[in-house]
Amino acid sequence: MxxxxxxxxxxxxxxxxxxxxxxxxxxxxxxxxxxxxxxxxxxxxxxxxxxxxxxxxxVFFKLPPSHHPILRIYEIAWNIFLPQLNRIHEAFEVALASHPSTEAKKIWSEARENASKNMSKLQEISFACHETAFSFLRFLDALHNGRDNSDSYHSFRDSASKVVWRSGIAQEGMLEFREDMRIVIGRITTILSNDDRDISSFMTESGQSLLELATGVEECNAVLEEYREEFKEVQQQSSNVNNSSPSEEEFRMVQQKWQVFKEISGPNAYRWQTLKREMRAPRAPKGRDKLTRRSNSSTSPTKPAGSVKSRRIPFWKKFFYRSIxxxxxxxxx
Structure with a gap:
């Protein structure tokens, strides 16, 4: 290329x-x-x-992968996974009011806890991306200044391999998440429908949510596979410049792009902790939800945590964020 x-x-x-x-x-x-x-x-x-x-x-350096896949994964988690879990929870609460069951409540609580843990697998990809960018910039700096780059190069390669590996783990986690939810809904349905009790509303709502979750998992895994391939390409970066010595302009351009990639994949760039917390706990009552939405109206959870400061981002950063x-x-x- x-x-x-x-x-x-x-x-x-x-x-x-x-x-x-x-x-x-x-x-x-x-x-x-x-x-x-x-x-x-x-x-x-x-x-x-x-x-x-x-x-x-x-001709020498590998450019960073696109940031769009990790952003899309984050959006799927917030806009599909969490809303559908809350939808099932609301239907479950309605069914539970007329058909109390401690066993069913325990099963559902454990299911939400496991869902939160699977979101951690997605979060770890972002951390590994940040680590890869940090290591690549160290490698770039060592190469540019004529220092020994073996340590920074191997660190970069290890970090990129970690992204590929963690993406595969996350794909397995998404399949596990989908299967867990299917099994849990089946168990809860069996418990609540004892003695021929009517839980048709719960069955309808949970069935539709399972379809939405399955679609979200399929898209998420497709995006993760795309990301795996991009990082496999990045791993092909060579440490030997004998045959194709990069120009000063190439050094600067590549450094700028990897610096931006590092910033947009940083540990504080996305609200993963908030997402996992909401995955674990049932959504707040609607009255409190309205108050929360009003107080947080300037911040959308599906955007990076720093997005509310976009008006203060320098022109050159906005420029590099754009699609090529x-x-x-x-x-x-």
Whole structure:
């Protein structure tokens, strides 16, 4: 793979509004596509910038994976898993009011606790991503300054391997979560329906929620598989620069992208602890829910914890958060 980064403005890759870039990954055989993309992009650049515009070819370093998969996993957990657990809980509470059962309550409590533990497996992927970015930046710094990079390189490789491994563990955890919920609902249904008692409402609500949970698990595991493949590609990073010494511009560009990846995968970037706590405990009564929503109306739980500060994020960070395909390159990427 060869990464082409088109720059418009001063050649020095310094964070700031003067820098506009596009990234395209192509197989070497796609020479014609590369020529078309280059010509299309350059034709869109105002003439006053043409003298200072030239592409940066990233031939040595691996760029960080997209942050979109981990964000999508977080959204699935908040927008599908938690709401469906709460939906089942509400139906269970209604059924329990007319059919009390200590055994059923214990089973449901244990099910929510196990669901919370499975969310921890998703959270650990984010931690491993942050560790990988930290190690890669150490490796990059050692290489750039001519120091021995063997320790930082092996640390980076180990961290990337950990992401691949933890993603596989999380996939197994999601399947376990889906199966546990199916078994638990079956057991509770059997207990509550003793003596031919009517629990049709609970069966309807829980059945629909199980379908939603199964769909969420399938999507989550597909996203995790995508992430595994991206990190397997990152693991191919070489530590030997003899055959393809990176330029100063490549060093700076790659450093900036990995720094942003490190920030968006940090331990405080997402509200995993809050999610796990709500997974374990039943949702608050509706009256208290309204008060909570009113007091937290400026913060959405499905967004990273720092998203409410987005207005204070510097321009260059916002720029690097964006998807790489836009403008005249969209139809070619």
């Amino acid at each position: 060869v990464a082409i980064v088109f720059c418009m403005g001063p050649m020095e890759l310094r964070p700031g509004p003067h820098l506009i870039w596009r990234l395209v990954e192509l197989h070497p055989r796609h020479n014609h596509a590369l020529r078309v993309i280059t010509e299309t992009f350059l034709s869109s650049i105002p003439s006053q910038f043409m003298n200072s515009s030239q592409p940066i070819v990233c 395909s836009c403008g005249p390159l969209e139809k070619y990427c």
